[in-house]
Amino acid sequence: MKHPRTLAVxxxxxxxxxxxxxxxxxxxxxxxxxxxxxxxxxxVPMAKKLGTKExxxxxxxxxxxxxxxxxxxxxxxxxxxxxxxxxxxxxxxxGTSDEAVNLIKTGDYDxxxxxxxxxxxxxxxxxxxxxxxxxxTSYADIRSFLKDQPYNSVDGQMYGMxxxxxxxxxxxxxxxxxxxxxxxxxxxxxxxPYAGKIxxxxxxxxxADAALYLMNTKPDLGIKNPYAxxxxxxxxxxxxxxxxxxxxxxxxxxxxxxxxxxxxGDSVVGTSWQFIVNLIEADKKPVEALLxxxxxxxxxxxxxxxxxxxxxxxxxxxxxxxxxxxGNAASAYYFGEAPANAKACDVIATTDKDATFCDTFHAAxxxxxxxxxxxxxxxxxxxxxxxxxKCTTYADWTRAWTEIKG
Amino acid sequence: xLWLGVAYLGALGALFLxxxxxxxxxxxxxxxxxxxxxxxxxxELPVYRTITLRTLGIAALVTVVDAALALPVAFYMAKVARxxxxxxxxxxxxxxxxxxxxxxxxxxxxxLSKSGPLSWLGISPGYGLTGLVITLAYLWLPYMIxxxxxxxxxLPDSLLEASSDLGAPALTTFRRVVLPSVFPxxxxxxxxxxxxxxxxxxxxxxxxxxxxxxxNVVADNYGVANNLPFAAAxxxxxxxxxxxxxxxxxxxxxxxxx
Numbered sequence: 259m260k261h262p263r264t265l266a267v268x269x270x271x272x273x274x275x276x277x278x279x280x281x282x283x284x285x286x287x288x289x290x291x292x293x294x295x296x297x298x299x300x301x302v303p304m305a306k307k308l309g310t311k312e313x314x315x316x317x318x319x320x321x322x323x324x325x326x327x328x329x330x331x332x333x334x335x336x337x338x339x340x341x342x343x344x345x346x347x348x349x350x351x352x353g354t355s356d357e358a359v360n361l362i363k364t365g366d367y368d369x370x371x372x373x374x375x376x377x378x379x380x381x382x383x384x385x386x387x388x389x390x391x392x393x394x395t396s397y398a399d400i401r402s403f404l405k406d407q408p409y410n411s412v413d414g415q416m417y418g419m420x421x422x423x424x425x426x427x428x429x430x431x432x433x434x435x436x437x438x439x440x441x442x443x444x445x446x447x448x449x450x451p452y453a454g455k456i457x458x459x460x461x462x463x464x465x466a467d468a469a470l471y472l473m474n475t476k477p478d479l480g481i482k483n484p485y486a487x488x489x490x491x492x493x494x495x496x497x498x499x500x501x502x503x504x505x506x507x508x509x510x511x512x513x514x515x516x517x518x519x520x521x522x523g524d525s526v527v528g529t530s531w532q533f534i535v536n537l538i539e540a541d542k543k544p545v546e547a548l549l550x551x552x553x554x555x556x557x558x559x560x561x562x563x564x565x566x567x568x569x570x571x572x573x574x575x576x577x578x579x580x581x582x583x584x585g586n587a588a589s590a591y592y593f594g595e596a597p598a599n600a601k602a603c604d605v606i607a608t609t610d611k612d613a614t615f616c617d618t619f620h621a622a623x624x625x626x627x628x629x630x631x632x633x634x635x636x637x638x639x640x641x642x643x644x645x646x647x648k649c650t651t652y653a654d655w656t657r658a659w660t661e662i663k664g
Numbered sequence: 665x666l667w668l669g670v671a672y673l674g675a676l677g678a679l680f681l682x683x684x685x686x687x688x689x690x691x692x693x694x695x696x697x698x699x700x701x702x703x704x705x706x707x708e709l710p711v712y713r714t715i716t717l718r719t720l721g722i723a724a725l726v727t728v729v730d731a732a733l734a735l736p737v738a739f740y741m742a743k744v745a746r747x748x749x750x751x752x753x754x755x756x757x758x759x760x761x762x763x764x765x766x767x768x769x770x771x772x773x774x775x776l777s778k779s780g781p782l783s784w785l786g787i788s789p790g791y792g793l794t795g796l797v798i799t800l801a802y803l804w805l806p807y808m809i810x811x812x813x814x815x816x817x818x819l820p821d822s823l824l825e826a827s828s829d830l831g832a833p834a835l836t837t838f839r840r841v842v843l844p845s846v847f848p849x850x851x852x853x854x855x856x857x858x859x860x861x862x863x864x865x866x867x868x869x870x871x872x873x874x875x876x877x878x879x880n881v882v883a884d885n886y887g888v889a890n891n892l893p894f895a896a897a898x899x900x901x902x903x904x905x906x907x908x909x910x911x912x913x914x915x916x917x918x919x920x921x922x
Binding site for chain 1: 688689690691692693705709711712714715773777778779780790791869870872873874876881884886891
């Protein structure tokens with residue numbers, strides 16, 4: 259190397275140039291609608307009419323929502339969609355809402371199944387577009403108590419197609435956990451006999467589960483909504499979770515790892531989804547799941563269209579299909595949740611020969627649906643209506659979560 | 665060479681510049697305003713110190729374990745085995761590197777499970793620190809064996825014979841002749857095991873149970889919490905550690921003897 263010094267200086271200058279080029283002003287939000295959470299939704303254009311389909315669609319989904327036959331050749335509702343619309347679908351799974359929010363920002367996906375703790379963040383960040391429900395024929399059959407909810411709409415403007423809703427279940431191995439538990443105390447009790455084999459969900463949103471437990475066991479803390487925690491209430495929940503940390507086998511976000519841990523006995527009790535319980539039952543391993551009397555957190559999912567979607571017409575086609583009676587019935591039945599489409603229950607009764615499915619999941623029961631504490635992003639304007647304190651935000655919860663895991 | 669420097673250094677520079685920004689707490693969008701907030705949080709909250717020290721401890725432990733395992737293996741390969749067997753052993757040591765990292769990590773997950781093969785022998789550490797150290801030591805072992813093997817090959821046999829002629833028992837020969845001459849090779853191997861463990865974020869998720877390491881806090885902050893600036897700030901820590909480590913290595917003169 260003849261002039262190493264010159265080379266080094268040139269390299270440094272080039273690096274600096276790249277770095278300075280990266281500097282810029284932050285994104286400016288445009289005028290938009292104000293939501294109950296107190297933010298302004300940026301102006302993202304809404305589709306006025308449907309055009310020719312682009313031939314492809316990129317789907318970002320919770321595991322179990324968009325099966326295309328790769329997991330189980332008999333479980334496939336994506337191929338009928340592809341045949342009917344000509345939109346070839348590529349599906350990517352994510353493990354937590356945080357991952358979904360992050361992945362959508364890459365601009366590589368057209369649709370995302372967003373839970374309530376992702377929807378408002380996506381809307382506020384300008385990552386998803388308002389949805390023109392007039393263009394969706396299936397929207398008319400969606401249950402009314404899922405339309406225009408605070409987590410999927412802003413100022414009366416819908417931002418997606420509801421998919422379904424369900425609760426996080428207390429899941430356990432009946433061969434090991436005796437007597438059968440009826441309360442979340444089996445996971446939070448400091449002297450739980452299952453120490454070292456407890457598996458909670460690996461996301462800051464799990465703090466709401468601890469807050470829900472405290473709502474019932476320590477009512478003098480004054481928690482009315484597990485997502486509206488002021489600093490003292492958050493500290494109490496964090497302390498409870500730090501105690502639990504000593505008894506955890508592992509925190510799960512990858513559903514396959516949780517399935518494997520529950521089947522092998524490394525975990526014997528934890529929070530889980532019906533979908534994972536079904537997979538374990540299919541492997542003929544012992545598992546039971548229940549919704550304890552104290553209630554539970556849960557999710558109410560909405561399919562949203564990415565603002566930077568490269569295939570908007572196929573995206574709308576997917577929303578119409580998955581929100582329609584056949585798509586919604588197939589996905590909700592497989593996953594194990596209450597379908598959003600009212601006609602899906604009839605399809606499940608005839609095609610899957612399960613007339614009791616919708617009753618088990620209380621699909622038409624609006625009162626029951628209101629009892630679940632759906633995942634919602636905690637914001638500083640308290641969600642329970644208190645104005646005398648500032649509530650902790652999701653960023654506070656994320657910091658607390660790192661502290662809890664230690 | 666110039667483009668490599670610009671592309672590599674420029675990318676690193678852009679990353680570390682992000683450490684001085686923040687994200688909007690609600691939307692997750694980047695706010696490109698200079699602030700030392702991330703570093704303040706890193707220093708103030710004790711959990712990050714705990715995680716850093718724990719990661720350093722795991723890296724040191726993995727290095728020591730690998731050195732202890734590599735020395736006898738490399739010594740056998742270099743000094744005792746016949747040339748034909750030597751070649752076979754080198755291939756055997758390199759074989760695991762052909763297998764995917766994930767395959768090996770998941771294989772260990774299966775073995776460490778409380779109902780896995782190890783439990784039949786009565787050992788079942790489960791997922792946690794022990795399992796993590798075992799898995800990481802296993803993964804990086806070839807990177808320790810090979811430099812030590814190369815170093816031992818350079819050690820003349822005549823030195824070992826001379827030492828025993830002078831009346832030194834095997835252990836003394838090992839301690840006073842072999843170790844000093846193989847020290848640079850051990851240091852070279854340790855750079856691999858130490859730095860690879862410092863940055864690891866995958867094995868800890870698979871076999872580490874609820875343990876947190878520096879790497880996966882960075883990954884969680886970037887990929888999960890979408891907080892790139894904080895992840896970048898925390899990523900500065902292992903860079904500083906490695907600069908200090910390499911500086912110390914350089915002072916021992918080990919790098920010159922390689």
